[in-house]
Amino acid sequence: MDSMNKLSISFLLFLLPGFWLPAQQPFYPAPYGALPDSNQLRWHEMERYVLIHFTPTTFENKEWGYGDADPALFNPVAFDAGQIVNAAKEGGFKGVVLVAKHHDGFCLWPTATTPYNISKSPWKNGTGDMVREFEQATRKAGLEFGLYCSAWDRHDSDYGRYTYVTKYREQLRELFSNYGPLFIAWFDGANGGEGYYGGARETRTIDRAAYYGWDTIWQMVRRMQPGAVIFSDVGDIRWVGNEAGHAAETSWATFTPEPLDGKTKAVPGEMKYWKSPEGTRNGKYWKPAECDVPLRPGWFYHPGQDDQVKNAVSLFDLYLRSAGRGAGLDLGLSPDTTGRLAVKDVLALKAFGGLLDQTFANDLALKAALKASNTRNNHPQFGVENLIDHDRYSYWSTDDTVTSATVELFWKEPVTFRLIRLRENIRLGQRIERIEMDVLNDEGWSFLTATTSIGSNRLVLLPAAVTCRGLRIRIVQSPVCIALSEINIF
Ligand code: FUL
Numbered sequence: 001m002d003s004m005n006k007l008s009i010s011f012l013l014f015l016l017p018g019f020w021l022p023a024q025q026p027f028y029p030a031p032y033g034a035l036p037d038s039n040q041l042r043w044h045e046m047e048r049y050v051l052i053h054f055t056p057t058t059f060e061n062k063e064w065g066y067g068d069a070d071p072a073l074f075n076p077v078a079f080d081a082g083q084i085v086n087a088a089k090e091g092g093f094k095g096v097v098l099v100a101k102h103h104d105g106f107c108l109w110p111t112a113t114t115p116y117n118i119s120k121s122p123w124k125n126g127t128g129d130m131v132r133e134f135e136q137a138t139r140k141a142g143l144e145f146g147l148y149c150s151a152w153d154r155h156d157s158d159y160g161r162y163t164y165v166t167k168y169r170e171q172l173r174e175l176f177s178n179y180g181p182l183f184i185a186w187f188d189g190a191n192g193g194e195g196y197y198g199g200a201r202e203t204r205t206i207d208r209a210a211y212y213g214w215d216t217i218w219q220m221v222r223r224m225q226p227g228a229v230i231f232s233d234v235g236d237i238r239w240v241g242n243e244a245g246h247a248a249e250t251s252w253a254t255f256t257p258e259p260l261d262g263k264t265k266a267v268p269g270e271m272k273y274w275k276s277p278e279g280t281r282n283g284k285y286w287k288p289a290e291c292d293v294p295l296r297p298g299w300f301y302h303p304g305q306d307d308q309v310k311n312a313v314s315l316f317d318l319y320l321r322s323a324g325r326g327a328g329l330d331l332g333l334s335p336d337t338t339g340r341l342a343v344k345d346v347l348a349l350k351a352f353g354g355l356l357d358q359t360f361a362n363d364l365a366l367k368a369a370l371k372a373s374n375t376r377n378n379h380p381q382f383g384v385e386n387l388i389d390h391d392r393y394s395y396w397s398t399d400d401t402v403t404s405a406t407v408e409l410f411w412k413e414p415v416t417f418r419l420i421r422l423r424e425n426i427r428l429g430q431r432i433e434r435i436e437m438d439v440l441n442d443e444g445w446s447f448l449t450a451t452t453s454i455g456s457n458r459l460v461l462l463p464a465a466v467t468c469r470g471l472r473i474r475i476v477q478s479p480v481c482i483a484l485s486e487i488n489i490f
Pocket of ligand 1: 189190299
């Protein structure tokens with residue numbers, strides 16, 4: 001084609017409608033930053049589960065078994081996995097994570113890797129499998145099952161040598177192949193120190209970065225339990241950095257684990273974990289926080305702590321500061337030496353479950369008329385009605401150029417509320433940085449409150465209930481257009 005022809009074709013194209021208009025924005029908003037995978041999405045939807053500690057350590061009334069307890073001690077005559085699991089279910093928890101082996105090294109299943117296991121205990125004359133009983137009770141209750149097998153083993157004489165690592169991986173292999181699909185593989189960062197170690201009774205330190213070969217272990221989880229998230233300091237789900245049960249007020253689901261100064265890699269038990277409560281804005285990975293906290297002061301049952309069981313109100317407060325900040329709540333439960341949860345614990349869980357049901361029973365947003373300052377492409381697919389359909393993935397969105405916008409809710413009659421729930425469609429990343437809210441009453445609009453880092457779930461509890469005819473949600477800070485999925489008012 002000669003250059004004259006080229007020129008005339010360009011000229012014709014120029015005349016076509018649309019050619020000279022500014023490029024239209026895509027129909028869907030582009031995702032922003034690191035994104036969750038499908039296992040992490042399911043984990044966000046679960047939001048809360050329990051972690052059960054029950055080993056010979058319970059019978060010794062200790063928190064960390066030394067590794068020398070006689071298996072003969074372990075005889076929970078009234079053990080009832082159903083009683084424990086159903087109490088968790090009554091508390092509104094969606095999953096059960098069982099500590100199949102804690103630091104004391106005692107395996108709750110008849111493993112072939114060590115004689116230090118349930119088969120040497122008097123429970124069921126050594127014929128029982130406690131991991132199986134928990135697994136079956138959990139599935140029967142319709143909850144998800146997960147496992148924690150401590151890497152640190154204070155019983156094993158080989159701990160500190162490579163032979164132990166092989167044994168540990170074999171334990172994981174048994175657990176990952178015999179107890180069905182797990183929603184979480186839970187790994188702890190407490191590694192090495194003083195222990196029994198087959199009678200050596202000494203202190204053994206390990207190279208945290210190299211000893212376990214974590215990368216190989218992560219690959220085992222991916223291969224054998226493809227539906228499980230990995231919990232660890234650096235896992236798919238990060239440890240929140242404290243055992244008090246709360247994420248930071250501003251908490252990002254994205255995170256870039258940072259190595260300690262002078263180290264090259266962040267590994268479990270060796271990283272700047274003090275950065276974990278807040279996460280990293282625009283972090284490299286989607287790694288939301290899990291807040292683990294026991295129902296009692298310790299992870300194991302101690303009769304002396306019977307009057308320190310957290311009540312429903314303090315559990316609800318923990319819920320607000322964990323799940324309410326886009327994190328997960330992992331509540332520690334500890335059966336007593338009979339093999340059941342104490343009555344106080346059961347009652348506290350039931351009351352907490354009741355409080356949750358009662359709190360979230362009546363969403364006032366459903367009765368409001370909604371109005372947005374902008375709707376993406378003016379298309380109903382991105383309309384405000386998506387904000388009240390209780391679907392985490394349908395969403396109200398704005399045009400690409402609109403990164404601050406408002407949604408107003410109006411009620412015919414004044415309503416009274418104290419809790420506001422906001423959710424983003426996190427399939428498109430964590431976008432919104434700050435939201436401010438105003439209420440409407442006879443004097444007009446007045447400032448109510450502000451909140452940050454919305455993400456999968458943001459609960460805003462007001463200091464006192466407010467009564468008003470309208471609520472204005474102002475998204476004031478977002479690097480990209482908005483993809484808000486829910487506004488719920490309780
Ligand atoms: C910690 C452990 O050292 C505690 O004993 C408990 O298992 C807790 C859940 O994790 O790191």
